[in-house]
Amino acid sequence: MNTTTVTGPPYQCTPREVAEDLGTDPDLGLTSDEAAARLARHGPNVLPEARRRGPVARFLLQFHNPLIYVLLVSAVITTALGDHVDAAVILGVVVANAIVGFVQEARAERALAALAAMTRTVTTAVRDGRPARLPSEELVRGDLVLLEAGDRIPADLRLVRAADLSVDESALTGESAPVAKTPDALGEAALADRRNMAHSGTFVTYGRGAGLVTATGAGTEIGLVHRLVGSATAVQTPLTRKIARFSRVVTVAILALAALTFAVGVLRGRPVPEMLTAAVALAVGAIPEGLPAVVTITLAFGVARMVRRNAIVRRLPAVETLGSTTVICTDKTGTLTRNQMTVTGIAAGGRLFEVTGTGYAPRGEILAGGGRVEAAAHPALRECLMAGLACNDARITQGGDGGGWSLVGDPTEGALVVSAAKAGLGEAPERLDTITFSSERQYMATLHAGGVIYAKGSLERILAMSDRQLAADGGTEPLDVEGITAVAHAYGGQALRVLALARADADPAADHLTEPPPRLVFLGLQAMHDPPREEAARAVHACRTAGIQVKMITGDHAATARAVGARIGLDGEVMTGADLAATADGDLPGAVERTAVFARVSPEQKLRLVRALQARSHVIAMTGDGVNDAPALKQADIGVAMGRDGTEVAKESADMVLTDDDFASIEAAVEEGRGVFDNLVKFIVWALPANIGLGLVLVAAILGGGELPILPVQVLWLNMTAVLVLGLPFAVEPRDEDIMRRPPRDPALPLITRRLTARILLVAAILLAGAFGLFHWEQAHGASLAEARTVVVNVFAMTLLAYLFNCLSLEHPMLWHGVRRNPWVGAGALALIAIQVFYTYVPVMHDLFRSAPLSPGAWARVAAVAAIAYALVELAKWATRRTERA
Structure with missing residues (x-):
């Protein structure tokens, strides 16, 4: 078949021009032979599979960490020296950490697979002039596809016929209401305004139609989203960035220190095997082996708390990321609003009525003049409501066992059913005939038993078909066109x-019915909108109080976006997709910073918005529920998907899913995230002095030429008992009361500030002086080497116990209050004391860890070091508070 080249995209061309360009017939479609040839040339109508790492590669990547490399080398050296117990403990820690990471990552990259699954369905296409059911994978450009209500659209189609055809495009464009379709050619139009196109992955909600396939697979609009999801980089969270930076610094310091001490020892004539043991002890002592475990446990407890607050976290670091969020970019439909059209106002009989209640639950009242009114006492109101109920194809249903209300049909018609139910109207009269709504008619009419006709439609069309209006008393009066139009x-x-x-x-x-129907009597108006969630305004205010910017990004029209924004506290100018397209990349970050509401935004522009904010060093939380949100969800520092009404693609692209689809739950999630970060910082500030102190003790011993005060296996005992037993209470430490009155943390700040670094070094110095000093004191007063080393182990354990109470608050004293508000602190303290008594006095521990029993005097000296450490840290905290107040 000869083809002609048509300039411009399909929506700007007539159906005949598009058919000629595609080499097909707009009535008969393709022949089977031609379709098969095109399928062989261009491939199936599926999205390309993304390349993914296999399970072995994912597991091995868990070991790709500088600290893990040092531990693995230490295990190899320890094995070579014959210390198999030490090597086994080191390897056990490494493997356990890798397993935890592998399990977390198992479900992390399924967004592309979910997106591809969305496009696979069975469709009706015309082949050889006859309709045929075939898998959507077999569609090719030029196929003629037949559509009817309930169909998922299998490819991008240029419509050639549309009979009352409406398509739900909310998952792709963000448009909250179904879009009426027409086959007419259009001028330049944004994606959401292309009324003669039907796009892959959307749904037919009403009517029938037919369209020619203009794009398949990766060439469709949903294929563009697929490519955007693939190109969006998986951004590291603030926590992972800071932990990675911390790991690199610690690794370099450990290697340099170990190499220096090994070289100094060998140069002084110490045996190489002995110095290798010392270097391994230094490396193992300086590396915080317990850090990954406690970080994971702290995040896991945060996850558990967030589940109770309607948020499910798919990736553990997302818990902390919410706590450092500086901007929340949220979708409107279904997130800030209910995605349920609701009638809020009625004009009938010359009066205005207010309708209360939201959503599809038929609960609410009709008010006028501040009081409740009965529809039966207002004939014009009753007839207006009955017209909406009778001239209607929707219905509302309630789930079993007291479940929620849901809609079957068009959301606009559903709102009319609910408003009638709130007035107590029962069933509509029996319907005998229907004139269906179409974009050309702009009205729908129904004939009912008893000879009554009801109609609904656009104001202009119904006014043109009316010559009288219903008065308040039920009689008729002249039509007041100006008054009705003003309302x-x-x-x-x-x-x-x-x-x-x-x-x-x-x-x-x-x-x-005959078309047009007889001259009509105008009954009134019903006004509706998609209402904001009751909690949305409060949640937005709470976020802004916490120093977090909230930006609404929607595919709806600017007027709708502006009105919803005003209701929830997001005032100011609205920036449209056209404005964004006209803004240069260099000017975009500043423009986005100043604007809170964005309307008619495409998926590419959502992604561009997120990147512009990230260019200004913001930590972005992006919420959404549709396919159009997936690329931005993946690009954001944390993606938050809606669990109830969200698409699987959005959920798989997100780090967190809200089970109640409520923006207010994000406020709770931010609060939990901030609490988790606080607890992690407290733990790190508490744990690091032990690692630094152990390293300093070993360096001092090596440089001094004496015996090692602590052995590698004893170091591991401390790291995997004291650190874990005392570290776990931090995971369940309650949040500070002022946590949501603080500004967000500056993403540029390090994990540990200078003030906290000074405190860490102070405690490390106390540990060095106490442990090293008592090691030599005990030996000088007749203690054996094993007893002296046991004293050193207990100095570290008991000082960490005392320092725990310092770290329950990094600013204020919290001794007994800390135990009262967190019972796990007391339990951890008792557990550590029991463990150390077991370590010190049980014979099997003497064999495994070379410990020895201690005298009461030795315990007293250990307790004195711990008490001094507690007092000095509290003194330092007091001095800091005094300086900050001055």
Whole structure:
């Protein structure tokens, strides 16, 4: 078949021009032979599979960490020296950490697979002039696809026929209401305004139609989203960035210190095997082996708390990331709003009525003048409500066992059913005939038993078909076009969608409608919108109090976005997708920083917005529920998907899923995230002095030429008992009361500030002086080497116990109050004392860890070091508070 080249995209061309360009027939479609040839040339209508690492590669990558490399080398050296117990303990720690990481990552990269699965369905296409059911994978460009209500659209189609056709495109464009389709050619139009196109992955909600396939697989609009998801980089979280930076610094310091001490010892004539043992002890002592375990446990406890607050975390570091969030970019539909059209105002009989209640639950009242009104006492109101109920194809249903209400049908029609139910109206009269709504008619009409006709549609069309209006008392009066139009404009100024309703009397014996119907009596207006969630305004205010910017990004029109933004506290100018397209990359970050509401935004622009904010060093939390949100969800520092109404693609692209789809749950998640970060910092500030102190003790011993005060296996005992037993209470430490009144943490700040670094070094110096000093004191007063080393182990354990109470608050004293508010602190303290008594006095521990029993005097000296450490740290905290107040 000869083809002609058509300039411009398909939506700007007529159906005949598109058919000629595709080399097909708009009525008969392709032949089977031609379709098979095109399928062989261009491939199936599927999205390409993403290359993924296998399980072995994912497991091996868990060892790709500088600290792990040092531990592995230490295990090899320890094995070569014959210390198999030490080597086994080191390897056990490494492997356990790798298993935890592997399990976390197992479900982390399924977004592309979920996206590809969305496009696979069975469809009806015309082949050889006859309709045929075939898998959507077999569709090719030029195929003629037939559509009807309930169908998932299998490819991008240029519509050639549309009979009352409406398509739900919310998952792709963010448009909250189904879009009426037409086959007419258009001028330049954004994706959401291409009324003659039907896109892959969207749904037909009403009517019938047919379209020619213009793009398949990766060439579709959903294929573009697929590519964007693939190109969006998986951003490291602030915690992982800081831990990685900390790991690199610690690794370099450990290697340099170990090499220096080994070289000094050998140069002084010490045996090489002995110095290798010392170097391994130094490396193992300086590396915080317990850090990965306690970090994971702390995050896991945060995850558990967030589940109770309606948030499910798919990647553990996301818990902390929320705590450092500086900007939340949120979708409107279904996130800040309910995604349930609701009638809020009615104009009938010359009066205005307010309708309370939201969503599809038929609970609410009709008010006028501040009081409740009964529809039966207002004939015009009752008829307006009955017209909305009767001229309607939707229904609302309630789930079993007291479940929530849901809609079957068009959301706009569902809102009319609910408003009638709130007035106590029962079933509509039996329907005999229907004139269905179409974009050309702009109205729908139904004929009912008894000879009554009800109609609903656009204001202009219903007014043109009416010659009278229903008065308040039920009689008729002249049509007040200007007054009705003024009320409609007032509703429109509130971003409410307005439907006009009317009725007419017909022959009681009639059983069908003629088009157009008889002249109508105008009944009134019903105004509706997608209401904001009740908690949204409060949650937005709480986020802004916490120093977090909130930005609404939606595919809806600017007027709707502005009205919703005003209701939830996001005022100011609205920036549209066209404005974004006209803004240069260099100017975009500043423009985005100043703007809180964005409307008519495409998936590429959402991604561009997130990147612009990240360019200004913001930590971005992006919420969303649709396919169009997936690339931005993946690009953001943390993606938050809606669990109830969100698509699987959005959920798989996100780090966290909200089970109640409520923006207010993000406030709770931010609060939990900040608490988790606080607890992690407390733990690190508490744990690091032991590692630094151990390293300093060993360096001092090597440089001094004496015996090692502590052996590698004893170091591991401390790291995997004292650190874990006392570190676990930090995982369940309650949040500080002022946590949501603080500004977000500066992402540029290090994990540990200078003030906290000074405190860590102070405690490390106390440990060095206490442990090294008592080691020599004990030996000088007749203690054996094993007893002296046992004293050193207990100095570290008991000083860490005392220092634990310093770290329950990094600013204020919290001794007994800390035990009262967190019972695990007391339990951990008792457990550590029991463990150290077991270590010191049980014979089997003497054999395994070379410990020895201690005298009461030795215990007293150990307790004195711990008490001095506690007092000095509290003194330092007091001095810091005094300096900050000055």
